[in-house]
Amino acid sequence: MKMPVTLNINNTTWNLDIDANATLLEVLRNNVLNQQSVHRSCEEGECGACTVLMDGKPVNSCLVMAASAQGSTIITSEGLMRGDELHPLMKAFVDELGLQCGFCTPGMVMSAYALINQWEDEELSDMDIRKAIEGNLCRCTGYVNIVNSIRRAKQAKDAGNWW
């Protein structure tokens, strides 16, 4: 069954005609929206590679029915870019070597973005960071460089270099 949904994706509103059995992941990756940063992997919420922000909160897009996302605001890793310029959080991943193969990175970035955005003034401990990315699997880095990247990104935000 086809059905209409309205989604705001990276600040653009889309009126889409979707399959009722499509997940948000499938809709984001289809030919129209082409959000290739949203990686399709385990499809059962284990790996976090498909993480996007839905109304400001990180969710596994593979576990959300697209129909139930009606009216929500979605941000993907593409949405953090300003033109060709990397987001300060992404730059921190590059600078700290927070990625190797890069498959988990877009999801990792979205979990980290949600963490840093909602974090107030207190110190961000390594344990806070690890709790925030507990739903994202990385099989290359051993997480140490990822945690370093996120800590560096927090410093960038504290220095006013953030959007």
Add this chain to the structure above:
Amino acid sequence: MKNFVGSRALPDLVYHCPENMNALMALFDTIQGEYKIVAGCTDFIPAVRGGRWSFNDGLSLIDIKKIDELNFIKETDGIVTIGAVTPLSTIMSSDIVQKHAPGLCHAMSTMASPQVRNVGTMGGNIAMSSPAGDTVPSLLALGASVIIKGKQEEKKVALDQFFTGPGKNIMASNEVLKAIEFPALKADESVHFQKIGTRDAVIISIVSAASFLKVENGVCKAARIALGSVAPTPIRVPKAEAFLKNKPATREVLAQCAELVAREISPITDLRASADYRRDLSETLSRRTLMACLDDLNP
């Protein structure tokens, strides 16, 4: 989209999204064919993808997530009530739940991952009726009840009467879980939850345990101990609970009680752990949670 290697396609669906309880009840009258009530879908999708559930094309999906009457947290006269579709992350960070049942917030913080907690609901965790449901032991320890809404009436059932088997419960297909309620903890009461899995995040518990302890003047006045993943449903252990009644609240007595817990249950061996290991863990986790309650009450 082409189906992914290793996972099954979702069946062709008819999607319904009632906006309030009246619309939902009206839908039960008119709906044709097979239907499934869902909220967060964080269990539904993996269950279908993994082949644990299969449905024919044309399945109607009733998404109750948008029903505002089911999405709330309140406390009145010492009773905390939580709507069935309230997301786990909302409950965890709610001031009311943190004040009146911190053990429940802790239990939720050990569940799945932040991404799943932002979508998954407590009602869903209960209605799935998995023996390993991680909200359930704490709720059993808190003495929770569920409110079930049917076409004609609304009924309140104690949570320990709710489950009938793995994935099974007493709800009829045209009934819906409306809310969960439990008494707020008083100053001389405490609840703690612990679980063991092969890692901390996104894991099905090998054993989980929650304990409730009420201590007056150094004497245990009431105790409730609940375990997950050791029986076809989450269970309480009445004999061990009765043992504690009016006994002095000391570490020795609590350790004896934990031994009784291990003797009272009959877990099975499956792919996650052996029966012997589960029995050992049940004793350990009961003891740790009981001692944690005691530490709360005797600072």
